[in-house]
Amino acid sequence: MSTSPITGQVNLGVIPGDGIGPEVTTEALKVLEVAAPGDVKFAQTTYDLGAERYLATGEVLPDAVLAEIRDQDALLLGAVGGKPNDPNLPPGILERGLLLKLRFELDHYVNLRPSRIYPGSVSPLSADVLGKGDVDFVVVREGTEGPYTGNGGALRVGTSAEVATEVSVNTAYGVERVVRDAFARAQRRPRKKLTLVHKTNVLVNAGSLWWRLFEEVAGEFADVTTDYCHIDAAMIYLSTDPQRFDVIVTDNLFGDIITDLAAAITGGIGLAASGNVNPDRTAPSMFEPVHGSAPDIAGQLIADPTAAILSAGLLLDHLGHPEAAARIEEAVIADLAAREPGARRRTPEIGDAIAARVAG
Amino acid sequence: MSTSPITGQVNLGVIPGDGIGPEVTTEALKVLEVAAPGDVKFAQTTYDLGAERYLATGEVLPDAVLAEIRDQDALLLGAVGGKPNDPNLPPGILERGLLLKLRFELDHYVNLRPSRIYPGSVSPLSADVLGKGDVDFVVVREGTEGPYTGNGGALRVGTSAEVATEVSVNTAYGVERVVRDAFARAQRRPRKKLTLVHKTNVLVNAGSLWWRLFEEVAGEFADVTTDYCHIDAAMIYLSTDPQRFDVIVTDNLFGDIITDLAAAITGGIGLAASGNVNPDRTAPSMFEPVHGSAPDIAGQLIADPTAAILSAGLLLDHLGHPEAAARIEEAVIADLAAREPGARRRTPEIGDAIAARVAG
Numbered sequence A, B: 001m002s003t004s005p006i007t008g009q010v011n012l013g014v015i016p017g018d019g020i021g022p023e024v025t026t027e028a029l030k031v032l033e034v035a036a037p038g039d040v041k042f043a044q045t046t047y048d049l050g051a052e053r054y055l056a057t058g059e060v061l062p063d064a065v066l067a068e069i070r071d072q073d074a075l076l077l078g079a080v081g082g083k084p085n086d087p088n089l090p091p092g093i094l095e096r097g098l099l100l101k102l103r104f105e106l107d108h109y110v111n112l113r114p115s116r117i118y119p120g121s122v123s124p125l126s127a128d129v130l131g132k133g134d135v136d137f138v139v140v141r142e143g144t145e146g147p148y149t150g151n152g153g154a155l156r157v158g159t160s161a162e163v164a165t166e167v168s169v170n171t172a173y174g175v176e177r178v179v180r181d182a183f184a185r186a187q188r189r190p191r192k193k194l195t196l197v198h199k200t201n202v203l204v205n206a207g208s209l210w211w212r213l214f215e216e217v218a219g220e221f222a223d224v225t226t227d228y229c230h231i232d233a234a235m236i237y238l239s240t241d242p243q244r245f246d247v248i249v250t251d252n253l254f255g256d257i258i259t260d261l262a263a264a265i266t267g268g269i270g271l272a273a274s275g276n277v278n279p280d281r282t283a284p285s286m287f288e289p290v291h292g293s294a295p296d297i298a299g300q301l302i303a304d305p306t307a308a309i310l311s312a313g314l315l316l317d318h319l320g321h322p323e324a325a326a327r328i329e330e331a332v333i334a335d336l337a338a339r340e341p342g343a344r345r346r347t348p349e350i351g352d353a354i355a356a357r358v359a360g
Ligand SMILES: CC(C)[C@H](C(=O)O)[C@@H](O)C(=O)O
Pocket: A095, A096, A099, A100, A256, A290, B201, B202, B232
C-alpha cells in the first residue's frame, strides 16, 4: 500500500450523478478546497453519468469516458439512480454498468466504510447499548469479487422451469490482498483488532479460503488481535454490542449488508462515507456517500451533505494528507454537536458551516 | 398448504442435541404436553444426534436414522454444535451434514421465524424507535435453495492460485412455492402486507426470478399489499422502523441474516423461535429455537428455554391446533411481563412457570 503524499496538481474526476448527488457534491467540493493543503491544487473534470444520461442517450459508461476517468488521480461521486421502479431503467443497469463497473475496472478492492457514533448524531440504539462505550469501527469490504462479479445466469427464463444462478467468485489473489490491507489498517489503530465476518459453516468453499488467508496473513501482524464471527451473529453484535468491533474485513455482499446496518446504528446514511480504494494506486480511487440519489427530495436543497463531505475527507486521507482529512472530520464532529434537534438547515448552509470550521 | 388438525397419536421425533439443547428441549416438551389438545397424544422418539455423537462415533446422520425421522409426524430440535474452533469438528460438518440435510431432505421450504417485541423483553432499540408502535412481523425464509445448496467448489486449494466458488441456485419451482406460502400467511394477518427482500440490482438473475414470481403470485392475492426492499435497505428499516414490516419473504441466506437481526431487536435469540416447515406435509416439519448450543453455559441450567417453548407452540400451530399454540404464546407473554429485571430463574423454573400458566 502506497501512502506517500500526492502534491501539486491533482486531477479530480467529479461524477455528481442524479437526484441529490449534485447537491451534496457541491458541498463536498467546497469543503475539499478549503481543507486541501496549500501545496495541492485540484483540477476538476466533471463527468455527466447516471440515470439522467442513460434515459436521455442510452449511454451508461462509454469506453472513452472510462478511459478519461482512468487517468484521473482521484474521483468524487455524488449518487446515481433514477426513480424507483422506472420501467425505462431496469434494475442493475446503472449498478452493474456504472457503479460496479468503475469499482471493478479501477480495481477498487478495498471498499472502506468507517462507522463512528459522533456526539450529537441520533442512533436508533438504546441508551443501555450506547452506554457501553464509544462506537468506532471501520469495515473493509472486498470490492471486486464475491457475488458481485456478474457470474451466473438463467435458463428457461420466464417459464415455470426457470433456473437462475448467482456465483460468488473468490480467489486467493483477491482475498489475500484485502485481508492484508485490513490487517495493516487495524495495526495503525489504537485497539489493533481485526474481525473476519463470513459464513464459513455454510459457504464452506469460500469460507475455507477466507479463513485460511486470514490465518496466514495474521502471522505477519502479530500485534493485531483477531476474531471471527458468522454474518448472522454479526447482526446481533452490531445491534447489541457494536463496541466489540474495531476493524471488520468481509466479502463484497456481506460488506454491503453490514455497512448499511453500521450506517443506520451510527446515525443514518446521511452521515456514512465510503471510499472505493485501490490501495496500490494503479488507478484512481473513488469516494462517495453510502446513500443513494433520493429522487424524492431532490431539487429542494434539503439533503444532508455530511456523508459526501466526510467522503471528501477520506479522499484527502487516501492522497496522503491525513491532517487535512482529520480537519474535515473534526469540523463535522463540531457541526454535529452544534446541531439543534429539529432545526433544519439547507444543504448549502451545512456545507458553509463545515467549510467555515475547517477554515478555522 | 394443508391446515386440517392432526389428532390421535402424533409421532414426535425429538433431537435434543448438544450443550443447552437438551436442557431447553426438556422444558419445551413439558409445555407441549400441557398445551396439547385432549385428543392429541404425543409418542416421543429421541434421536441422539449432534456434535457429541459425531465426536464419539464419526456419525452425523446415518441413513437409517434419517429414514426413521422421515416417518415421524413432527420434529423438535434443541440445538446442535460443539465447542467453537474444535479442531475435530470442521466448520460445516454438522451444519451441512445434519441441520441443513434435514431441511433439504424433509423439504422444509418455509423457514418460518416470527418476530415480536413482547412486553417486558429487552430490545437494544431506543425508546424513540420502539415508541412508533408494535413490532410484530414474520420472516418467511426460503429453506431449500439459494447459496445453501452446497453448489460450488474450489480449485488449487491451499495455493496462492486458489479459486473458490459458491453457487446460489434458484428455481421457479422453489421460489414460487415459498412466495405463495408467504402471501397466504400475509393474507391471514390483520395488516395483510408482504415485503420481498432481495438484491435485485446486483444479483440480477436470481433477482429477476424472485421479482417476476412475486409479481405473478401477487395477482392471486389482490387484498395483500406488496412492497420490496433491497437487503441493505432492509438493515436500515429493521433497525430504525421495524414496524413497517408485516410478513417478509426472502431467500435462504438473506433470511438467515435478517432473522438474527430480527431476533436481536426483538429481545435476543433467547426468545426467537423457528419452524422448518414442509407446508405440504409430505415429510415432518421441524421446530427449533434460533439460538445455538451455547457450550459455554451448558450444564448449569441457566439457559432461557423460552425460544424452545415458543418453537413448541409453532409445532402445535403447524399440526392444526392454533388455539393451543396461542395459549403457549400468551403464557410466554405473561411470564415475560412478570419477569423481574435482574432476577435469574433456572431453566426448569422458567419451564414450570410457563407450563403452569398454560395449564391454568
Ligand atoms: C448500489 C449498489 C450496487 C451498491 C452495492 O451494493 O454495493 C450500494 O448498495 C453500496 O453499498 O454502495
